Amino acid sequence: MNALAGTLPIGTAAGLVLGDEPATTCYLPEHRAFLRWLAADSEDDLFAEAERLLADPVTPWEDCGPWETDGPAVLMDSVTAGAELGVEYPAGGKPEQAYVEIEKGRFTVRAIHTKGEAAWVGLVRLIPEAA
Template identity: 35%
Template sequence: MIWAESVGGPLALIETSSVGEWTGYEGDYERACAVDFVDVIPFGGDAQALIFGDEPAATAFLPEMDTFVQWMYADPGVDVIRALGTVTDARWETGPIFEISGPLVLLDAALPGADVTLDQPRQDGFGAEALSIDIAPGRYQVESADVQPDEHTCFRLHRFVNEGE
């Protein structure tokens, strides 16, 4: 599992076709930092970014669940999939609607989109600065929940529920 990490700010989920319009620290980053939890912001011409803004937590995508998982705290080396399999009582909070028409990139919101390297761990020891994400095109309700599989582990989940299904 590859984790995306920012160097201290939010992460942005952007369609690949628009990633070059994301200006990062040169403009869009300030608006991304204004997001308290999860929300959609406009940028560029008519593009939108879904911002994970509450915590600068390492984030991975679980394609089999159309869910992003943020590492809040856990013992090093914990098996994330196994830990999430024990969760039965998540309380999902309704978030924004996000429309997807093609492949996506999850990136450190501080970085200009044209400059990111996809799916490669950073040389400074952080996770990847950007991840390729594939979610089927559609209109999605984003729902979020904090889950604690045990007293040593907490993840924040953001799942995408297709409104067309």
């Protein structure tokens, strides 16, 4: 996937895929945004750059299309098959995953990758669509 974000079919639903490159990712529920650590010396620098971008009304977001979800999601590495979540590896350990509290609904997905002075940040934001 060359886009910053997009959707892929999963059965009768669609999964949101954060594209471009692997990156440590967390969810910022107060902004309905996934924050991706592309390059930063500290978490403080990363979060400060994210807050700056989210607060700036002229941030040049890329439209990545719609996504509909029936509620909470699982953040996981795309190389892990969904059926493998929670299953122990032969050598021990389990695939990393994080539950993300997202409300049921239809969203417009917008994304940006920036190279700020102190941090390179990726953001994927979920904008609720009007009913």
